[in-house]
Amino acid sequence: MAVIGIDLGGTKTAGIVLNGESIVARDRTDTDASSQESVLSCLLEMGARMREAAERLGLSVNALGLGIAGFIDFERGVVTEAPNHPLKDARVKDILEAETGLAVFVDNDANMAALAEARMGAGKGSRYLVHLTLGTGIGGGIIIDGRVYRGAQGAAAELGHMIVLEDGPLCNCGARGCLEALSSGVAIYRRVEEAAAAGRASPALEEFLADPLAFSAEALGRHADAGDGLAREIFQAAGHHLGTGIASLVNVFNPDVVTLSGGLLGCLHHMEEAMLRSFRETAIAISRDHVRILRSTLGDDVGALGAALLARESLS
Ligand SMILES: [Zn+2]
Numbered sequence: 001m002a003v004i005g006i007d008l009g010g011t012k013t014a015g016i017v018l019n020g021e022s023i024v025a026r027d028r029t030d031t032d033a034s035s036q037e038s039v040l041s042c043l044l045e046m047g048a049r050m051r052e053a054a055e056r057l058g059l060s061v062n063a064l065g066l067g068i069a070g071f072i073d074f075e076r077g078v079v080t081e082a083p084n085h086p087l088k089d090a091r092v093k094d095i096l097e098a099e100t101g102l103a104v105f106v107d108n109d110a111n112m113a114a115l116a117e118a119r120m121g122a123g124k125g126s127r128y129l130v131h132l133t134l135g136t137g138i139g140g141g142i143i144i145d146g147r148v149y150r151g152a153q154g155a156a157a158e159l160g161h162m163i164v165l166e167d168g169p170l171c172n173c174g175a176r177g178c179l180e181a182l183s184s185g186v187a188i189y190r191r192v193e194e195a196a197a198a199g200r201a202s203p204a205l206e207e208f209l210a211d212p213l214a215f216s217a218e219a220l221g222r223h224a225d226a227g228d229g230l231a232r233e234i235f236q237a238a239g240h241h242l243g244t245g246i247a248s249l250v251n252v253f254n255p256d257v258v259t260l261s262g263g264l265l266g267c268l269h270h271m272e273e274a275m276l277r278s279f280r281e282t283a284i285a286i287s288r289d290h291v292r293i294l295r296s297t298l299g300d301d302v303g304a305l306g307a308a309l310l311a312r313e314s315l316s
Helices: 036-056 092-100 109-120 179-183 185-197 203-210 217-225 229-253 263-282 299-315
Strands: 002-008 012-019 022-030 061-068 071-073 078-081 103-108 129-134 138-144 257-261 292-295
Touching: 002 036, 002 109, 002 299, 012 036, 012 299, 022 036, 022 299, 036 061, 036 092, 061 092, 061 109, 061 299, 071 103, 078 092, 092 103, 103 109, 103 299, 109 129, 109 138, 109 257, 109 299, 129 229, 129 263, 138 179, 179 185, 179 229, 185 203, 185 217, 185 229, 185 263, 203 217, 203 229, 217 229, 217 263, 229 257, 229 263, 257 263, 263 292
Parallel strands: 002 061, 061 103, 129 257, 257 292
Antiparallel strands: 002 012, 012 022, 071 078, 129 138
């Protein structure tokens, strides 16, 4: 029996069909987040396309898993907060079940990434895993004894909002010094702006000042590769705080594996030395010497794959 996994992102929606250990179909589409109805129809269309793809392969589908950025009441399948979608208070599980006739399970997207890593990714076989998605923001998921940890209200594992620098820069959540405010794509961009305001000179700044739209972490990474000292400094600062954050997580959870995914992975080599240094300096030895810090091996499939696994495991 095959299952469908869908990862609803702010700009892209990804769908897969999982049969056994194999992804047998996949699709991506732009997310139309203009209204609650448009997001729901985007999900239903993706679900229908994946079901057709499965049926063309002679597979019947019995469940659909869905990962969404935001706070999710897993039992009810209701989105309680969604920063990137107009889905607040939407009864997503009920609506999709009524429309598709499938069993539907809804969870936070970073929780789904953590589940995928623990079952089929870099952390395959691990029972205790902490996952960080490093992108524009920073998301997190925690696997404890093989299961997703959701907390009392489905609001757990907001690892990007762990405070790593008291009185540090302001975060989107309103607090100061969150990991997201120091090590995310947004944080890296803020450091570029601060360097420009301070009159620093570097090839990267020259490019971004001439064309602000040219900025991306990858573009800054290319400057770092080419020897731009400021670009390297910015990545190392982000890496330093990331290492501190990972050390705190390792001290709290004593995981087998910490997995990292997201758009910043391509720049991780610029951050890695500072990350590992601060991690080693601050993690407790017994946990530090056990844990492995690994890059995701699942690429763009990670969220949808985790959602499919959630659906399969929730049924059994
Ligand atoms: Zn925050």
